[in-house]
Amino acid sequence: MQDLLDSALARITAAGTAAELEAVRVEVLGRKGVLAQLSKDMGKLSADERAARGKFINTAKQSLEGAYEELKSKFEAEALAKRLDSEWLDLTVPAPGARPGSLHPITQIQWEIEDLFRSLGFSVLDGPEVETEHHNFDALNIPPDHPARDMQDTFWLEGHHLLRTHTSPVQVRGMEKLGPPLRMIAPGRVFRNESVDASHEHTFYQLEGMMIDRNVSAGNLIYFMKTLLTAIFKREVTVRLRPGFFPFVEPGFELDIRCLICGGDGCPVCKQSGWVELLPCGLVNPHVLRMSGIDPNEWGGFAFGLGLTRLVMMRYAIDDIRWLQSGDLRFLRQF
Ligand code: PHE
Numbered sequence: 272m273q274d275l276l277d278s279a280l281a282r283i284t285a286a287g288t289a290a291e292l293e294a295v296r297v298e299v300l301g302r303k304g305v306l307a308q309l310s311k312d313m314g315k316l317s318a319d320e321r322a323a324r325g326k327f328i329n330t331a332k333q334s335l336e337g338a339y340e341e342l343k344s345k346f347e348a349e350a351l352a353k354r355l356d357s358e359w360l361d362l363t364v365p366a367p368g369a370r371p372g373s374l375h376p377i378t379q380i381q382w383e384i385e386d387l388f389r390s391l392g393f394s395v396l397d398g399p400e401v402e403t404e405h406h407n408f409d410a411l412n413i414p415p416d417h418p419a420r421d422m423q424d425t426f427w428l429e430g431h432h433l434l435r436t437h438t439s440p441v442q443v444r445g446m447e448k449l450g451p452p453l454r455m456i457a458p459g460r461v462f463r464n465e466s467v468d469a470s471h472e473h474t475f476y477q478l479e480g481m482m483i484d485r486n487v488s489a490g491n492l493i494y495f496m497k498t499l500l501t502a503i504f505k506r507e508v509t510v511r512l513r514p515g516f517f518p519f520v521e522p523g524f525e526l527d528i529r530c531l532i533c534g535g536d537g538c539p540v541c542k543q544s545g546w547v548e549l550l551p552c553g554l555v556n557p558h559v560l561r562m563s564g565i566d567p568n569e570w571g572g573f574a575f576g577l578g579l580t581r582l583v584m585m586r587y588a589i590d591d592i593r594w595l596q597s598g599d600l601r602f603l604r605q606f
Contacts, residue, residue, distance in 0.1 A: 272309065276331045279305040283338045289346040296339055306332055376583045376606045377476050377595065380503070381458045384478055384577070387502050391495070393454040393480070398441035400460055404431040406440035411519040412559050424464040426473075434462035438479035439519060442555075442574055445481060446563035451570045453483040458579065469539040469591045476579035483555065483565065483572035489522070492552060492573035496526055500550075503582060504531070511546065520553025520574055531585045540590055547585060551576050 279299045286292035299305050309328050313321055374382075385395050398406075413420055423436040441457035449455070457479040465471050482491070493512075500508055508528045515525035528549050530541035537543035552575035557567030580595055587606075589595070594602045 272327060275305055275309070276334070279331075279335060280338055283335065283342065286342060289343070289350065292339070292342055292346060300335060300339065306335070370604070373603070373606055375595075375603065376587060377579055379606065380583050380586065381476070381478065381579060384499070384503065384579075385456065385458065387499065388454075388456045388480065391454070391498075393456050393482075394445075394449075396441050396445050396455050396457045398435070398438070398444050398457060398459065400435055400462070401428065401432055402435040402440050404433060406443050407433055407435050407437070410443040410559070410562050411439050412556055412562070413518045417518060426462050426464045435459075436463055437461050437576060438477040439574070439576060441479055442481045442519075443559075443563055446483070446560070446565055451483045451565050451572075452485070453481065453572070455482075456480045467593065469593070470542065472580065472592045472596060474596055475581075475592070478577040478579050479574070480577070481555070481572060481574045483560070483570050485570060487554070487571040487573055489554060489573070492554065492575070495573070496550060496552060496575065499577070500528070504586065509535075515551050515553070517551060517553060519556050519559045521556045523551070523553035526550035526552060526575075528585065532588050532590055538590065540584060547581060549578055549581060549585070 282295050283292070283299060286295050297304075301307075306328060309324065309331070313324060316324060389395065407425075408414075408417075408420060425436050426434040428434065438457045438459045438461060441459070442455075445453060445455045445457070459477065459479075460474060461477050462474055463471075465473060467473060480495070482495070497510075500510065508531070510529075511527050513525045513527065515523045517523045525548055527546040529535045530538065530545050530547050532538050532540050533545070535541075535545035537545055541547050552573065555572040555574050557571075560567045560570060560572065580592060583589065583595065584592060
């Protein structure tokens with residue numbers, strides 16, 4: 272009996288792997304194992320023999336199971352150590368292929384121009400994209416029946432609200448809130464209900480500017496516009512000034528630049544004309560000042576509305592406005 276037990280123990284401790292150990296377990300401790308064999312002829316034994324045999328079986332069972340458990344824990348610990356070794360992760364390593372993001376080209380130009388104007392003493396104001404008819408039209412001298420409203424196809428909302436068609440309502444808010452003297456710019460998103468093509472979008476960006484002070488003249492306006500364009504394009508650009516009509520300025524101008532995409536030969540962006548309307552501007556209409564509570568006999572001003580989207584297109588030679596709102600990563604990753 273002791274021999275049987277010893278050889279069974281030896282087989283357990285000889286197992287070199289978890290799989291071998293499991294096979295030995297079935298043979299030794301299973302239903303046909305050593306212990307089972309030892310109990311098989313119990314019925315034929317005398318009472319004393321049976322007691323002694325029972326005792327022996329219990330001790331044998333304990334030592335066999337003990338040896339088995341000990342080895343099993345050892346194999347498990349080894350397996351775990353091995354796994355920890357192979358699955359170790361350094362969570363501080365940057366993920367492979369991660370690309371840093373970048374600012375949208377419109378944001379980049381907007382921030383540049385904000386910095387420029389801040390250095391010239393202008394405040395940067397913000398206004399709502401959902402505007403009142405009053406701020407978007409009436410207070411800018413565009414009354415309900417005025418034909419100028421047709422120039423700006425409007426997305427109307429309920430209750431005399433609308434998606435602002437330009438950033439000029441922020442002029443009104445600036446005058447109402449801050450009063451004269453005033454130097455402000457207002458960059459922002461504007462909306463027009465028009466069909467989309469290479470040079471028209473329903474959503475685009477403008478940057479409004481306004482200065483109100485004593486003795487403001489067209490000379491001041493032209494000085495600021497030249498400073499602005501030189502800073503933006505960092506080179507000489509050819510400009511021309513045409514009379515332009517906007518009900519809130521008098522006189523009003525259209526400042527065009529020679530198309531930087533085709534150099535003036537004609538392309539889809541300049542609609543084959545060689546010139547791009549970039550900067551409508553003018554001296555603030557006295558009536559507009561008066562409506563916002565500013566005395567036009569004491570104060571005068573100029574205002575301009577820069578097409579930010581168009582500016583970006585000129586600077587980076589983008590020949591289709593639809594790229595800018597496309598969210599297309601092939602486009603965005605170039606900036
Ligand atoms: N708000 C005008 C537009 O979007 C542009 C403009 C602004 C004209 C300021 C003159 C002065 O059409």
